Amino acid sequence: MSDETRPQRTAAVIPAAGRGVRLGPGAPKALRALGGTPMLIHAVRAMARSRAVRLVVVVAPPDGTAEVRRLLDEHPLPDRTELLVVPGGDTRQESVAAGLAALPDDITCVLVHDAARPLVPVDTVDAVVEAVRDGAPAVVPALPLADTVKEVEPGRPGEPEPVVATPERARLRAVQTPQGFDLATLRRAHEAVAVSGEGATDDAGMVERLGTTVVVVPGHEEAFKVTRPLDLVLAEAVLARRRATDAY
Numbered sequence: 512m513s514d515e516t517r518p519q520r521t522a523a524v525i526p527a528a529g530r531g532v533r534l535g536p537g538a539p540k541a542l543r544a545l546g547g548t549p550m551l552i553h554a555v556r557a558m559a560r561s562r563a564v565r566l567v568v569v570v571a572p573p574d575g576t577a578e579v580r581r582l583l584d585e586h587p588l589p590d591r592t593e594l595l596v597v598p599g600g601d602t603r604q605e606s607v608a609a610g611l612a613a614l615p616d617d618i619t620c621v622l623v624h625d626a627a628r629p630l631v632p633v634d635t636v637d638a639v640v641e642a643v644r645d646g647a648p649a650v651v652p653a654l655p656l657a658d659t660v661k662e663v664e665p666g667r668p669g670e671p672e673p674v675v676a677t678p679e680r681a682r683l684r685a686v687q688t689p690q691g692f693d694l695a696t697l698r699r700a701h702e703a704v705a706v707s708g709e710g711a712t713d714d715a716g717m718v719e720r721l722g723t724t725v726v727v728v729p730g731h732e733e734a735f736k737v738t739r740p741l742d743l744v745l746a747e748a749v750l751a752r753r754r755a756t757d758a759y
């Protein structure tokens with residue numbers, strides 16, 4: 512079958528193996544509660560809400576795969592969604608690579624979605640999938656910035672850092688997840704980064720280094736990343752509002 516006639520089958524990889532150091536002491540971040548339900552379960556449901564997503568691969572803390580499997584069993588997904596759990600690595604990049612390695616050969620489109628972005632709306636997920644299915648090899652949801660951004664010369668902790676540049680804000684975007692890819696392209700990008708040894712903070716950044724074009728679709732304010740304690744306060748408020756207004 513040629514690539515053009517091959518049906519598109521989409522999977523989501525959810526890196527959830529981080530400790531959540533910036534959120535403060537406690538369980539691994541993905542397992543902490545949001546509205547009484549682990550953040551990871553919200554993120555898995557957010558992917559499964561998209562009718563395009565047939566398989567979700569959860570990348571669990573290496574010492575927590577059994578606990579993650581148990582939590583997922585307690586929170587079943589729609590019948591159309593298959594689920595796999597694999598152990599993660601020391602960095603986000605290694606965890607995503609472990610998730611990609613678990614994908615079966617018939618997957619052509621992959622979403623990579625942070626467990627730490629539990630509230631991404633399904634319309635954002637669908638917009639990313641659609642752009643990949645329309646032929647873009649790499650797609651990121653993103654929003655314009657509210658703050659002006661300065662590039663600095665990092666100094667010693669506690670010392671003022673000299674500003675070296677002010678990039679033009681209108682050309683900058685804050686990038687979210689899910690990021691969507693043609694699977695073969697993302698696998699090539701991960702292999703190249705592993706060989707070069709240069710890490711990247713997101714998957715699209717690795718694809719850019721191949722010289723492949725990455726395109727942006729509109730992100731969503733509620734797809735923010737729960738990173739620090741105040742983010743959790745905001746996430747609780749957003750979830751409470753959804754529960755009061757939608758059948759959520």
Ligand SMILES: Nc1ccn([C@@H]2O[C@H](COP(=O)(O)OP(=O)(O)OP(=O)(O)O)[C@@H](O)[C@H]2O)c(=O)n1
Pocket residue numbers: 525526527528529530531532533534540541570599600601602603604606607624625626627628736737738
């Ligand atoms: N070794 C790692 C590190 C991060 N992640 C995942 O990557 C996503 C984005 O990372 P981040 O928000 O930085 O999570 P943490 O690494 O847990 O946070 P921190 O840096 O504060 O420890 C999260 O869903 C996190 O679980 C992962 O799967 N494996």
Ligand SMILES: C[C@](O)(CO)[C@H](O)COP(=O)(O)O
Pocket residue numbers: 603625685686687688712713714736
């Ligand atoms: C992938 C990401 O969420 C895009 O904004 C971000 O780069 C993850 O960064 P983190 O420091 O691993 O949370």
